[in-house]
Amino acid sequence: MRISQLFSLFFKFSELSAENVLYHFKDDTVILPCYQFLNETIVWQGPGNYSTYGIGKIIDPKLSKSKRLSIIHVNGSLQYNLQIRHFSSEDEGQYKCIRGGSLKGVKEEFFNLTIGTRPSNLTIVEADSQHIVYGYLNRVLDLSCTVIHGIPKGKLVWMVNNKILEEKTTALLVYSFKPKQDDHLKNYTCATKSIIAQYVMERTVQLFVYMPPIVSISYNKTLDIFEGEALTLYCNYSSNHKVKGLKWQKMLPHKSPLDEQSPYLNIKSITRQNAGKYKCTVTNMASIASDFVTIDVYYPPKVHIKFEEHGHYRQLNCLANGVPDQYIFTQWEHKSDYYDLIRYLPDDGSGRLILPNIKGETDRHHDRGFYICQASNNVSLNGSSSFVRGDFFLNSPGKPYFVTSNNNTQYGIKDQVGNLTVNFVSFPEITKFTVIGVDKIHPNDNHTLETWRVIDKVYNKTVFVNGSRLVISMYIRNESDFRSYTIKLRNKFGSANFNISLRSASCPETPEIMKIMPKTSKILIQWRAKFHGGFPQSVVIQYRRRDVQYWNEIPVSGPGMQIDSIDGLTSGTEYLIRIYSENIKGKSNFTDVKLIRTGSTKVSDNETLVFFVLVVPFLISIGVLYWQYKKGNVRALERISCFKRQQFIYEVGVGAVENNVYEMQNNVEQHAVAQNAVAQNLDVPVYSSIDRRANLTIGQTVSYSTTPKRKRNYLEKRKENRASVGQASGTVNSATKKGPDRLSYIEVSFEPNPNEYKFYIHGSENRTNYVDIDFSKKVSSYADSHRESDDDSIPQACAMQNYE
Incomplete structure (x- = not known):
């Protein structure tokens, strides 16, 4: 075969193999046409790599969708059309019709079936709920139409009276124009066009055109009137929508505000101040329109004031210009910058006023202000007063x-x-x-x-x-x-x-809690007041049990550094405590909430035991020594070497013992507060002494360390507080601190659960049991304070006030 023939065949094959893209909606019945050539058998192929769907008039029964397929052929006709019922996504794809049996006569026709969708959400953006669009006369108006395109994309069309204004394949079509008067109340339609069937969506709106009002005053443009006569002006207007406002304005030469807001301006008795140009202005949504009229008034004389400076005095002259030229003057009026009347001043009969420079008054600018005179030439119109006013503003520097x-x-x-x-x-x-x-x-x-x-x-x-x-x-x-x-x-x-x-002038500042000292049935609180805010203040203590919702209040003594007590409390119970101040302006903020546990009865018994075991013998020995000294037996004192070497520390009348005993006393107090003793009967007591100069480990059960450490001495604070409590009033005074509030201590560590013996801490004399150790309990930490949130309201801070 020659090359030219091959090229011609390729060209024809390419021409005939052009693809037809067809769109159909789901569940449609689709018919693909195919014409028979050369009386050869027709072959239909479809999606799935051009699988054979049918030959001639026969559909392949092996196809899963064969029941929805058929070849439509009328005897004697050349058409063998493929029909697809209930079109779905399964049917989308490439289809081919093959005509002719030999290569020379083969002609193919291609189809691409795609599921189409309808457009939606056709909207005219500017329309309101009543399908009305508002525009302004001779102002550019944009009519915006939007749509969510379907498949395939269609067109948007703007029409008015079935006349196409604009058409475009787009999802947003804007038609811009300047509305004219005859566009008022016209209907504008936006519609969609689609190549799928004859489906069309459309929306119609009505255009409302805001037009400026038309205004005219019914009188001539210039009116003449005598002073004292009645004047009525009428503002005639029209508007195609609601008027927003109407007002009258007085223009030059004597500009003054007018309160008239109706179409009628009524001046019952016109004066010379009413002369001039009047304007009626009407406002609507579209614009503002006005009309003018000039009123000429004939009136008695005009009056003005002339000022003269003469060094030691100042002079004001009331000048009138009218007919006849003979005037009567009344007393002068002196008014402030804001036209408040200050005083009346006499006139000498010629319309002249003298203002002397008075020392002090002139320095205070008291002569400053408006000066008003009145003059008359006995011309009275319509029974009105014949006196005419004139004024002058005097500036008085100083x-x-x-x-x-x-x-x-x-x-x-x-x-x-x-x-x-x-x-x-x-x-x-x-x-x-x-x-x-x-x-x-x-x-x-x-x-x-x-x-x-x-x-x-x-x-x-x-x-x-x-x-x-x-x-x-x-x-x-x-x-x-x-x-x-x-x-x-x-x-x-x-x-x-x-x-x-x-x-x-404010609320007081929040007081400060300095120290809180728990006892068995009460709590001592040391606090300090802060700035009083400018007024006498009082302090209030609030407290409540931790498991109770409501606060109790105790008004306390005056400001300064104070100590007060909360009595009648339950031993071994946690309480929340806070303080605030108040004066006549209001309350301060609360202090931070403090969580405190009162001491148990066991603590009180241990304190008494310590007092009798350690302190009472010590006080007795002091008494004996003092008695020996009074008898003159000084050598007896000298023989007691510890009297020379040992230092005594006094705190509120109670002496302390030497440091190793003091450490034991401190541990007794702390363990008595923190733990409840659990007694056990052991047959074989085991004792182990503690050397302060060494470390010891007793098996794997207990160990101790004597490394010097410092720790807060709660026992000292309890003795200090107990000594300073007032018995009559239930409050305490500040106590002078004479001893240290921190002690050295020994740490003794136990296994969490010893399996053989129960451990005790004993004294060195007579194996006195100081502390029982219960390994089944956990020690509660008695911190000085503990923040805890609650839902009680905080005192509202004073609102700052301005005083002038």
Whole structure:
């Protein structure tokens, strides 16, 4: 075969082998067409590497889906179409129709079947729940239509009155335009187009166009009227939606606010101040529209005031200009910057007012303010007054001064930023200010200075004047900052001083628990009050059993370093303790909660035993020695060598013994508090002495070490507290500490569970049993304090208040 023939065959084969991509929905009935050529048998192949589905009109029965497949052929027809019922994902893939039996006559047609999906969520973004879109006249409006595409992707179309405005294959189609008047209330439709069947989704919205109002005033643009006559103006407007506002405004030459908010502006009796241009403004969602009218008023004379400076005095002249040119003047009015009346001043009959420079008053700017005169030429319209007013604002410079409304006593809170605040008047403005304390000049970097409406007494009249407020911030570190301060202001005319006493006004600070000493049926508490907050404070102790929810309160004695007791407690019981302070401003925070266990009865018995075994004989020996000394038997004292060598340590009237005995006494106290003795009867007692200079291990059961260590002496504290408790009041006074509160001790270690003998700690004399050891129990740790959360409320801290 020639090359040209092969190329021609390849070209035709490629042309005929083009793939047809077809989309169908699930469960559809799909028909793939195929025409017979040369009267040869048709072969259909499908997914699964072009497996043979059918030959001629016969479907391969071995196919799992053969019951859903069939070849549609009408006798005499050339079509052998493959029909697939209940189309599913199993049917997706490549299909091929083979026509002709020899290579020369073979022609194939390819199909690619894909499951299609419908588009969803067609939405017009700008539409509200009533399917309305709002736009503004002659402003660009975007109509946005979105869709979630199906398979295959379709098109979005914007239409109005079945006319296509815009069409595009996209998931978001935006149609932008400027609405006109005739677009108002038109319906706009967004629709989808799909190549699968004839499926179309659409959404329709109505366009509401906001249009500006149309405004006109029913009168001519210029109106003439005599003073005293009634004037009515009407604002005529129209709007296609709700009006947001309507207001009348008075324009030049005499601008003044108007309260009229209705279409009618009524002036019952017009005056010369009413002359000028009036504007009616209507506002709606779209825009603002206005219309104007000018009112010319004929009125009695105009009045103004002329000011003259003459050194020792100042002069104000009331000038009138009207017809006739003969005037009557009334008394003058003096008003503050805020138009508060200060005083009336007499007129000399010519409309002239003299203001002398009075020492002191002028320095305080009291002549500053508005001066008003009234003049009349006896022209009265419609029965109104014939007097016309004129005013003038007089500026009166001088040295600064502090207004009468200042407070000499101001308040702050310790450990917070406080303010020293003064109101003053200064024209011109101050150039410098200084804050002087008792012993130093405070920096004034942290301050604010602003114009302020202040209250002052001017010529014995309390009014608002235009002044300034100076606020100086300072951090109050300690109580010494509550003292007197002097604020000094200066401008180019001079200076002025003002004294402020800064006082505290806050809740008290949280007191501090110094020491807690548990006894059998009570607990001694040593505490110290902190800063009182500026007011007398009282301290309250709260306590409760650990297993009880509610707190008990005990008001205690005055502030300072104090010792108080909580009586009537149960021995061997854990209690929670906390303290707070309060004054007239409120309560402080609670201290940390302390967990304390009262002593058991066994502890009390051991203390008594120690007292009688060790202390009483010692006191008796001291008494005997003192009796020998009084009899003059000094040699008897000298023969007692321990009197010369041994040091005695007194603490609240009780003497201590030599260190090795003291160590034993301390261990007796601690083990008596921490453990409950469990007695056992052993037939064979075994004793082992402890040498303080060596270490010993007794088998694998017990060992000890005499390495010198220091440990808190709870026995000393209990003796100290017991000696200082007041019997009558139930409280204790501070006791003077005369002995050490830490002791050397010996550590004795036992096996967790000895299997032969029960161990005891005995004294060196007569094998006195000091401590029984129960290996079945665990020692509780008696710490000075233990934090424990509870759901009780914490006293609310004082809210900081500003005092001016």
